[in-house]
Amino acid sequence: MQQRQCGKHDLKLSALGAGCWAFGGGKYWGDQNQKDVDEVVRYSVDLGITYFDSAEAYNEGRSEESLGLALKGIPRDTVLVGTKVSPSNCYPDMLVEHCEASLRRLGTDYIDIYMIHWPIHPHSIRHFTEDEAVISNPPLVDDALDTLLTLRSSGKIRRIGVSNFAATRLKGIESFLGEVVLNELPYSLLTRAIELETLPCTVGYGMGTIGYMTLLQGLLADIYPTLSDVPPYQRRTRHFNCTSTELCRHGEEGAEEETNEALAGIRRVMKESGMTMPEIAVKWALANSAITCALVGARTKQELEANVKAAGQPLPADIAEKLNEVTRPLMEKLGKGFDYYESTENDRTV
Numbered sequence: 001m002q003q004r005q006c007g008k009h010d011l012k013l014s015a016l017g018a019g020c021w022a023f024g025g026g027k028y029w030g031d032q033n034q035k036d037v038d039e040v041v042r043y044s045v046d047l048g049i050t051y052f053d054s055a056e057a058y059n060e061g062r063s064e065e066s067l068g069l070a071l072k073g074i075p076r077d078t079v080l081v082g083t084k085v086s087p088s089n090c091y092p093d094m095l096v097e098h099c100e101a102s103l104r105r106l107g108t109d110y111i112d113i114y115m116i117h118w119p120i121h122p123h124s125i126r127h128f129t130e131d132e133a134v135i136s137n138p139p140l141v142d143d144a145l146d147t148l149l150t151l152r153s154s155g156k157i158r159r160i161g162v163s164n165f166a167a168t169r170l171k172g173i174e175s176f177l178g179e180v181v182l183n184e185l186p187y188s189l190l191t192r193a194i195e196l197e198t199l200p201c202t203v204g205y206g207m208g209t210i211g212y213m214t215l216l217q218g219l220l221a222d223i224y225p226t227l228s229d230v231p232p233y234q235r236r237t238r239h240f241n242c243t244s245t246e247l248c249r250h251g252e253e254g255a256e257e258e259t260n261e262a263l264a265g266i267r268r269v270m271k272e273s274g275m276t277m278p279e280i281a282v283k284w285a286l287a288n289s290a291i292t293c294a295l296v297g298a299r300t301k302q303e304l305e306a307n308v309k310a311a312g313q314p315l316p317a318d319i320a321e322k323l324n325e326v327t328r329p330l331m332e333k334l335g336k337g338f339d340y341y342e343s344t345e346n347d348r349t350v
Contacts, residue, residue: 001048001311004292006208009181011159013080015286016311017051018044019212019295023070024062028233034066036299041070043301045079047308051293053184053210054106055084055117056098057128061105068107081106082113082210084163084184087120088128090144099151114151115161115184116144119169124348145176152179161210166338166349167201177205186338187211187291188220189281189323190239190262192331193338198349199290208292214285215278215296220266222277227256237340239330250343258330265326273319282307283315284323 003012022029023037041052052071054063064083071079083106089098102111118124120141125134148160162170163184170177183202185194191213202209215221217234224230232245241254270277285294294311298304334340339347 001050001308003050004208006181006292007203008206009159009208011181011208013208013210013293014048014050015293016049016282016307017053017210017293017295018049019297020052020054020063020067021058022063022297022299023054023066024059024064026059026062028059032066032299034069037066038070039301040298040304041067042074043304044298045074047304049308050078051080051082051210053082053212053295055086056089056102056105057084057086057117061101064102064105068105072107076108080112081108082115082161082184083111084115084117086128087116087118087138088125088131088134090116090120090139090141090147092139092143092147095139095144095147096151099156103156110155111157113159113161113181114148114157115163115182116141116148116165118164118348119162119166119350120144121348123346127348141173142176145173145179149179164339164349165198166347167197168350170198170201170205177207180205180207182208182210182292184210184212186213186340187285187288187294188214188216189266189284189327190216190219190259190330191334191338191340192327193334193336195331196336198338199288203290209290210293210295211285211291212295214294215281219263220277220281227260238334238343239340250341250346252343255330255333258333262327262330266323269319269322269326276306278306279310280315280319280323282310283313284320286311287315287320 002015004015022032025032054067083102085098122135125138151157159181161182232247235245236248238250239259242248242251296307337347339349
């Protein structure tokens with residue numbers, strides 16, 4: 001497994017990382033057996049995956065607990081654990097408490113990369129709490145970053161990161177950006193918006209980028225014959241008409257025509273190349289040199305093996321260009337905003 005440099009920082013991550021959102025089970029992804037998690041995590045390490053990504057919000061902390069159990073017996077210095085604190089919990093004292101709670105759930109003495117999950121502002125916070133006092137008087141991002149520096153000095157965290165910060169939000173914390181090692185952002189063949197502004201900005205600041213939703217929550221795993229077969233929770237993005245599920249909140253007509261055309265184009269490239277859709281999706285994401293690590297989730301050893309195999313050989317440049325062409329109309333339709341769950345007006349990343 002290739003190890004990639006994280007921007008200008010002295011940190012390397014495996015090119016493929018383990019997305020741990022499903023660990024611990026929950027209504028979003030369904031049940032997840034701990035024995036299966038243990039098997040996948042240990043096999044991941046055997047195959048050279050060193051980075052494991054979680055968050056306190058994933059399954060109400062059960063993702064962290066499950067990951068911590070799975071890592072027992074694995075030498076701590078052979079893996080990197082990243083987790084995220086919700087923006088509603090970024091008041092200084094609260095941030096320290098939540099970091100310590102994550103440490104307990106993970107069963108570790110330190111967190112390798114501790115990230116602010118979303119930009120800190122009322123609209124973003126509203127998705128994590130109903131407490132109007134917090135929503136109307138959010139934490140100050142400078143105070144949160146100062147607290148993260150203190151946590152790093154104390155040894156509870158090793159490095160500081162952010163997640164879902166658009167270029168405008170990065171520019172708002174310029175004085176801290178020398179201390180922020182990476183930005184975790186959605187990136188896949190069907191979610192390319194960060195290419196337009198945020199990824200160049202992240203690179204310019206010398207930060208690494210972790211790409212999440214590499215398989216767009218199964219849409220690029222080629223397991224759904226049509227868009228109507230996609231489960232309701234995964235049908236909430238702006239790829240879909242908002243009327244397709246009552247869980248949707250973006251309120252827009254979506255981009256189903258462009259999404260279908262992009263998928264049809266990807267399938268044509270699949271046929272020409274002899275590769276599977278998830279193989280192409282993983283290779284394409286890793287073909288971007290600005291991506292330090294692409295996250296994928298795997299419930300079985302077989303899924304994991306396929307993902308690791310895909311990461312093993314680079315995507316030929318001509319195939320990458322064909323994929324860029326067939327997905328460009330969708331990228332243009334969705335625009336530069338990469339909060340795929342909200343309308344352009346309600347984008348939480350800016």
